[in-house]
Amino acid sequence: MLEIIHAAGWPIWLLVATSVLGLALIIERFLSLRSGLVLPRRLPGQALDLLLQKNHNPEAVLRMAGTSPLGRILAEVLVNQDETITVRQAAIEDVGKDVAHRLNRYLPALATIAVVAPLMGLFGTVVGMIEIFGSYTPAGGDPAQLARGISIALYNTGFGIIIAIPALIFHRYFRSRVDHFLHQMEREANVLDRLVSRGAIQ
Numbered sequence: 732m733l734e735i736i737h738a739a740g741w742p743i744w745l746l747v748a749t750s751v752l753g754l755a756l757i758i759e760r761f762l763s764l765r766s767g768l769v770l771p772r773r774l775p776g777q778a779l780d781l782l783l784q785k786n787h788n789p790e791a792v793l794r795m796a797g798t799s800p801l802g803r804i805l806a807e808v809l810v811n812q813d814e815t816i817t818v819r820q821a822a823i824e825d826v827g828k829d830v831a832h833r834l835n836r837y838l839p840a841l842a843t844i845a846v847v848a849p850l851m852g853l854f855g856t857v858v859g860m861i862e863i864f865g866s867y868t869p870a871g872g873d874p875a876q877l878a879r880g881i882s883i884a885l886y887n888t889g890f891g892i893i894i895a896i897p898a899l900i901f902h903r904y905f906r907s908r909v910d911h912f913l914h915q916m917e918r919e920a921n922v923l924d925r926l927v928s929r930g931a932i933q
Contacts, residue, residue: 740858740887742851742855742858743890745854746891746894750890752840756837757841757897757901760838763836764912766912769799769801769834769916770800770801774795774805775801777795778805778806778809782923792806792809792810795809800830801916804826804916805923807822808823808920808923809923820924823920827913827920834909835906838906838909841898841902842898844894844895846895848892848895848898849891851887852887853891854887855886855887855891856888859880859883860880862883862884863876863877
């Protein structure tokens with residue numbers, strides 16, 4: 732591996748740093764976007780129990796808000812249950828936007844890596860071409876410098892593509908996963924909101 736990095740020249744270090752960053756983002760998103768952390772299965776039932784209680788427990792609602800993104804949204808419904816429908820829905824939408832922003836965290840960076848990595852590879856190709864042209868002199872070409880220029884060009888191009896493809900795949904995967912989570916949270920919030928509107932706690 733070190734021999735390949737040496738043969739690829741100094742531009743490869745930019746791609747190595749980019750690949751490490753991309754891998755760290757992918758691992759972080761895998762850990763953060765687990766269903767159990769975002770959409771705990773028992774949470775809607777717990778929210779319904781709190782809604783049906785005669786005397787509301789602010790501490791329980793606060794704990795629910797801190798458990799997960801879904802908990803934040805359901806807790807917002809419970810906190811605003813005595814407000815008008817318009818005020819309650821506006822509050823839910825505000826929290827939903829913040830939750831969506833947090834779930835999409837780092838995904839733009841992953842998309843940027845997918846776009847930038849091939850450009851970095853192209854930059855390495857240009858550096859390799861400069862090495863190739865620099866190998867030619869009036870007295871003839873330097874085979875060693877020519878081979879090094881070709882190595883720099885090809886290795887950097889290949890590394891750039893290798894980094895970009897997984898970054899793009901995981902970006903699309905995480906985006907679809909976030910969209911699914913947001914759809915599920917919106918559905919659960921609407922169910923609880925309808926129960927509040929029907930006067931389920933009266």
